[in-house]
Amino acid sequence: MVQIVNTSDQRGRNLILIGFMGTGKTTIGKDVAKSLGFRFVDTDELICRKAGKSVPKIFEEDGEAAFRLIETEILEEYGKMTNQVISTGGGIVTEKRNHPLLHQAGYVVWLKASPETIFDRVRRNKNRPLLQVDDPLQTIKQMLEDRTEFYDAVDDLSINTDKLTLEEIKFGIVESARVSLKLT
Ligand code: S3P
DSSP: OOOOBOOSSSOOSEEEEEESTTSSHHHHHHHHHHHHTOEEEEHHHHHHHHHTSOHHHHHHHHOHHHHHHHHHHHHHHHHTBOSEEEEOOTTGGGSTTHHHHHHHHSEEEEEEOOHHHHHHHHTTOOOOGGGOSSOHHHHHHHHHHHHHHHHHHHOSEEEEOTTOOHHHHHHHHHHHHHHHTTOO
């Protein structure tokens, strides 16, 4: 597939989804990409492809710092392209070096959810190494508290998903992205 590369100083024509694990970035992102006619990419998936192993394996064998380095490389690479919905891993904002990259890549939407909603969504999933702990709900609460300032520093729009249907969330994102990215 031919990709148009953004070589100007302007922000890219992409929609970037940020937010904690389990806030629906992938599910919503795929839907939104269809509506906008953009391609969907997921940084976790691209990291796994590059590393040749799963997220838990990267954490276990190479450590979180190695995971974060590949995450930045992927963000740099894909942030230069256009017409994409980029779903990012929940911890991408914890590296300050990623903040200007996220901003440059395009319009950044932060999906929010309460710790209880998140816990409910991720409790049966073993694919998230940072939540394989004795008290995941407490860990979620703490991590959310620690990360809020970082999400806040990079988002253009935030949406609290707790009381909204998928359709409502999608509508809000698509319409605001159309205006912000000047899509006709
Ligand atoms: C992480 C979130 C995960 C994945 C990795 C680390 C985090 O992505 O990148 O397990 O630090 O919050 P999702 O947010 O897609 O689950």
